[in-house]
Amino acid sequence: MKKHPMLKYLKEEGPAGPRLPLIMCPGCGAGQVLNYALHAVDTLLQEDALRKEDFVFISGVGCSSRLASHYLNFDSGWTLHGRALSVATGALLANPRLRIVVLTGDGDAAAIGGNHFIHTCRRNMDMTILCMNNGLYGMTGGQVAPTTPIGKTTTTTPYGNVEDEFDLCRLAQTAGATYVARWTTAHPHQVIKSIIKGVRKKGTAFIEILSQCPVHLKTSPVEMFRNMKKITVPLKKSAAGPVEGKIPVGEFCDIKKPDWIERYQNIMDQLSE
Amino acid sequence: MSNNEILKPGVYYLQGAQACFEGAIMAGCRVYAGYPITPATEIMEHAAHRLPRLGGRFIQMEDEISSASVLVGASWAGAKAMTATSSPGFSLMQEVISFAIMTETPLVIVDVQRPGPGQGYITTGQEDVMQARWGHHGEGSIIALSPASVQDMFEFTIEAFNLAERWRTPVLVMAEETVAHMRERLIVPPLDTIPIVNRTKPQDMGIASEHYLPYGHAQVPPMATWGEGYNINHVSLVHHEDGNVTRYSPTVHVENVARIHRKIEGNVDAIARIETRELEGCRHVLICYGSVSRTGIEAVLEARAERGIPIGFIRLHTLWPFPEKQLRDLLPDVDVIFVPEMNLGMMAHPIMEALRDRCRRMVSIPSLGSLHSPEMILARIYEELQ
Numbered sequence: 006m007k008k009h010p011m012l013k014y015l016k017e018e019g020p021a022g023p024r025l026p027l028i029m030c031p032g033c034g035a036g037q038v039l040n041y042a043l044h045a046v047d048t049l050l051q052e053d054a055l056r057k058e059d060f061v062f063i064s065g066v067g068c069s070s071r072l073a074s075h076y077l078n079f080d081s082g083w084t085l086h087g088r089a090l091s092v093a094t095g096a097l098l099a100n101p102r103l104r105i106v107v108l109t110g111d112g113d114a115a116a117i118g119g120n121h122f123i124h125t126c127r128r129n130m131d132m133t134i135l136c137m138n139n140g141l142y143g144m145t146g147g148q149v150a151p152t153t154p155i156g157k158t159t160t161t162t163p164y165g166n167v168e169d170e171f172d173l174c175r176l177a178q179t180a181g182a183t184y185v186a187r188w189t190t191a192h193p194h195q196v197i198k199s200i201i202k203g204v205r206k207k208g209t210a211f212i213e214i215l216s217q218c219p220v221h222l223k224t225s226p227v228e229m230f231r232n233m234k235k236i237t238v239p240l241k242k243s244a245a246g247p248v249e250g251k252i253p254v255g256e257f258c259d260i261k262k263p264d265w266i267e268r269y270q271n272i273m274d275q276l277s278e
Numbered sequence: 279m280s281n282n283e284i285l286k287p288g289v290y291y292l293q294g295a296q297a298c299f300e301g302a303i304m305a306g307c308r309v310y311a312g313y314p315i316t317p318a319t320e321i322m323e324h325a326a327h328r329l330p331r332l333g334g335r336f337i338q339m340e341d342e343i344s345s346a347s348v349l350v351g352a353s354w355a356g357a358k359a360m361t362a363t364s365s366p367g368f369s370l371m372q373e374v375i376s377f378a379i380m381t382e383t384p385l386v387i388v389d390v391q392r393p394g395p396g397q398g399y400i401t402t403g404q405e406d407v408m409q410a411r412w413g414h415h416g417e418g419s420i421i422a423l424s425p426a427s428v429q430d431m432f433e434f435t436i437e438a439f440n441l442a443e444r445w446r447t448p449v450l451v452m453a454e455e456t457v458a459h460m461r462e463r464l465i466v467p468p469l470d471t472i473p474i475v476n477r478t479k480p481q482d483m484g485i486a487s488e489h490y491l492p493y494g495h496a497q498v499p500p501m502a503t504w505g506e507g508y509n510i511n512h513v514s515l516v517h518h519e520d521g522n523v524t525r526y527s528p529t530v531h532v533e534n535v536a537r538i539h540r541k542i543e544g545n546v547d548a549i550a551r552i553e554t555r556e557l558e559g560c561r562h563v564l565i566c567y568g569s570v571s572r573t574g575i576e577a578v579l580e581a582r583a584e585r586g587i588p589i590g591f592i593r594l595h596t597l598w599p600f601p602e603k604q605l606r607d608l609l610p611d612v613d614v615i616f617v618p619e620m621n622l623g624m625m626a627h628p629i630m631e632a633l634r635d636r637c638r639r640m641v642s643i644p645s646l647g648s649l650h651s652p653e654m655i656l657a658r659i660y661e662e663l664q
Contacts, residue, residue: 095355
C-alpha cells in the first residue's frame with residue numbers, strides 16, 4: 006500500500022509501541038490541519054535554505070495541542086495550557102534561528118493563554134501560530150469557549166451562551182501581529198499557502214483555522230465540512246461591512262515590521278561596539 | 279566592574295541582588311525573563327543591564343507564569359535561564375515548577391521572600407519554605423537552597439545552576455529580602471576554582487538520534503537541545519522512556535514518577551549541604567537557615583561565652599531535599615533543639631521529624647516580618663534553660 010507522503014514527518018513506531026493512528030476522534034479537523042502544516046513545511050524544506058532540525062513545533066493543552074504530543078518526527082514540546090507562546094518566546098531568546106510553529110486551539114490561545122497571545126503579537130515575536138478554532142473545549146467534553154457563538158448551548162451553557170465571541174484575527178491584528186489570516190479546514194490550499202507565508206514572515210504570524218468538532222457538535226463531519234464554505238465569506242466581499250451570518254475568511258494583514266529579536270539585536274550590537 | 283565581561287577575581291562591594299545575577303552570569307546564564315515585584319526587582323534590573331552586553335537576552339514578561347514558561351523554552355533550546363520573583367509571584371510560578379520537574383527541565387528560580395499571606399508586606403520572611411517543597415501539584419521533589427549573605431547570593435546561584443544542569447531539574451534559591459537588599463563584600467575567587475556544570479547531551483554519551491530516548495539511558499537522562507537533529511519531544515503527561523504517552527499503565531506511571539523522585543531523594547548526600555559550628559560536646563543545638571543564621575550564630579556564641587551554655591550551631595544550606603541523614607549523622611543526643619525562623623515554625627516540622635528521638639524537646643522561635651535580633655534568640659534560650 007502506498008504511504009501518505011506526509012508520514013515521513015511523523016513517528017510511526019517507537020520502542021514503547023505504535024504512535025499512529027492519531028488519538029483524534031473520527032472526522033476531527035486537527036488531523037487535516039496537521040496534514041496542511043506538514044505540506045507547508047515540506048515545501049519550505051524544498052524551496053528555502055532550511056533544514057528539518059530548524060523547525061520546532063510547540064503546543065499547549067487541548068485537542069489541537071495533542072498534535073505535538075509525540076507524533077511529530079521534529080523537535081517539539083507539548084507544554085502548559087495557554088503557555089505555548091511563552092515557551093516559544095523562551096526558545097527564540099535562546100536560539101533565534103529556530104523556526105517555531107505553535108499548534109494551539111481557541112481555548113488554549115484566547116482564554117487561559119489570552120494575555121500571552123496579546124503580548125506575543127505586540128512584541129512581534131518571530132513565530133507562526135496555527136490556531137484551530139472549533140468554538141468549544143473538545144478534550145474536556147464540549148464546554149463553552151471564548152469563541153462559542155452567542156446563544157449556543159454547551160455542557161456549561163445548558164440554557165444558552167450569554168457572552169459575545171472573540172474575533173481572534175482582529176485581536177491579533179490590533180495587538181501587532183505582522184501576518185494574520187483566517188481559513189477553514191475546507192481551504193487546504195489557502196491554509197498551506199498561509200503557513201508558508203507565515204514561516205517566511207519575520208514576526209508573529211497568526212493563522213486561525215476554523216475546524217470541525219463533529220463529536221461535541223453532534224453533526225456529521227461531512228456536513229460540517231461542506232458547511233465551512235457556506236458559513237464563510239471572502240474578506241474582500243465583507244470589506245464594506247459584515248455580511249449577516251457569515252464569517253470573513255482571507256488575509257487580514259501582511260505588513261513588514263522588525264521583530265523583537267531584531268530590535269534587541271540592534272541594542273546588543275550597539276553595546277558591543 | 280566592567281560592564282561587558284563577567285566579574286574578574288577580586289573584592290567587590292555589592293548588593294545581594296547584584297551578586298545573585300553576577301553568579302548567574304558566571305554560571306553561564308544567558309536568558310532572563312521576569313516580572314517586577316518588590317523586593318526582587320533589583321535582580322531583574324541588574325539582568326536587564328548586564329545581559330545584552332554579554333550576548334544574552336533579557337525580557338520583561340506580562341506575568342510570572344509566562345516568565346517561568348520562558349525559562350522552559352530557553353532551556354530546551356540550549357540556554358541556561360533564570361528568573362527572580364517574590365512570594366506572590368512565586369505562587370504563580372508553581373504551575374511551571376511542577377511542569378519543569380516532570381519534563382526534567384534545568385532552570386533556576388530565585389524567590390526573594392516577603393511575608394504573607396496575600397500582599398502581606400514588603401519586608402522580609404521565610405514563609406515560602408514549605409511552598410518551595412509542597413506548593414507545586416503532584417509528587418515532585420525539588421532542590422532549594424538558602425543563602426545568608428552577599429557572598430552566598432553569588433555562590434549559591436552558581437550552585438543552583440550546577441545542580442539544575444547536573445540533575446536535570448528546576449532549582450530554587452530561597453532568598454529573603456534581607457539578603458537581596460543587603461550590601462557587603464563579595465570575594466570572587468580565581469575563576470578556575472569555580473566549578474561550572476553543563477548538562478549531559480546525548481552527543482556526550484555517543485547516542486545517535488535514532489537511538490535517543492529523551493527520558494531514558496540513565497537515572498538523569500541526557501538532554502538533547504532543540505535544533506540539533508534529535509527530534510526530542512518534551513512531554514509532561516506520564517510517559518515512557520522515549521516520550522510516548524500511549525499505552526498508559528500504572529507500571530509506566532510508577533517508573534516515570536519514581537525515577538524523577540529517586541534522582542533527587544536518593545542522592546541527598548550529593549545534593550544537600552549543612553554547616554556546623556561548636557557541635558563538639560554540645561548539649562543543646564540551634565538549627566537555622568538563611569539570614570537568621572547570621573543572628574543565630576551570634577546568639578550561640580554569646581550563650582557559650584556569657585553563661586557557658588554548651589550549645590551548638592547548625593545551618594541548613596540546602597532546605598530541600600531535606601538533609602535528614604546528614605543531620606542524624608552529625609548530631610549527638612541533645613537536650614533542647616532551638617529553631618528560629620522568620621515564620622511561625624515551618625522547617626521545624628521536618629527537623630522534628632528527623633530528630634524527635636535525638637532530643638528531649640524542640641523550641642520554635644518565630645519572628646514574623648522582621649529578622650530576629652541575637653538578643654531575641656538569646657532571651658528565648660535563657661528562658662528555656664534557666
